[in-house]
Amino acid sequence: MGLPQKGKSSVHQTKFLSQTSNRSRTNNVTSLSQPLQSRSRNNQTMRHNQREHVEEELFMAHEVENQHVCTLIKYFFALDKKKQIISKSRIIKNVFGNQGKHFHRVMTEAKDILSKIFGYRLVELEGNKYMLANEIDNATLHIRPSDSQSKQQVLLFLVLTHIFMLEGSSTKESLWQFLRNLGITCSDNTHHYYFGNVVHYIDEIFVAQKYLEKIVVDKEDSSKIEYKWGPRAEYEFSRRASLEFMSEVYNGRPIQNWPLQFKTMIAREKSKNLH
Secondary structure, X not given: OHHXXXXXXXXXXXXXXXXXXXXXHHHHHHHHHHHHHHXXXXXXXXXXXXXXXXXXXXXXXXXXXXXXXXXXXXXXXXXXXXXXXXXHHHHHHHOOOXXXXXXXXXXXXXXXXXXHHHOEEXXXXXXXXXXXXXXXXXXXXXXXXXXXXXXXXXXXXXXXXXXXXXXXXXXXXXXXXXXXXOOOOOOOOOEEOXXXXXXXXXXXXXXXXXXXXXXXXEOOEEEEEEEEEOHHHHHHOOHHHHHHHHHHHOOOOOHHHOHHHHHXXXXXXXXXXXX
16 A cells, blocks of 8 residues: 555656746746847847947048048149149148048049039149149130239240240250240349249249259259250140141241141140040
8 A cells, every 4th residue: 555655646746846847947948038138139229329329430530521622622722823732741731630541532532523623633743742733625714813924824835835846855055045036034133024034933933833844964064954844734735735826936837847746746635635
């Protein structure tokens, strides 16, 4: 009789232990699932806040870049009134406050706006320097120059035409003689009644503005100098206009009668059209 009772008790104990174990597992699962859900919500909130923070930073960076673009364009126009060449270091200092983090993106955006809206090409020169050049071929100037600027332009046109007709390079002696033949005084510290100090304009102003390149041929003799077209002249002056001027001087002689100059002109015009 004792053995059956013992067996019955064993069955009840086994059932009790099984139920207890199941409740324990259920409680454990419940207790584990609650913090997991909480952590998941916290992670989602954190990711959302991080995304908003990144978006805000990107928006602020974009606004800063837009402000820099506007400031940079104004800066270029202000310095271009005197045809100044602008160095990268000056741009970073005066536009970016010595913080060049966004320099390349801002320069790309400014270059695009200057070309599409204002008709100016932003030209990069050697030595991390920049200048503006008019891209629009138009008889009417964007900004009318003062009388003194008009006189300088006439003198510059004559000088560049002479250099072009000599196939791109003129000695100082040849250029001075050309100007004297036109009745234009070109002695040091001497003022022409119309053009002013011709030597100063040619040797200082036009060279600084990159209309001319002044090359010392002989380092031992600094008086041996040659002049060539500078990079600004390549963009702002027309070889065709020079040949047409020569045609008028020679009573309507066809511009094809200067074959070397005509060939150079055609090649340059094709090159500009490709760009």
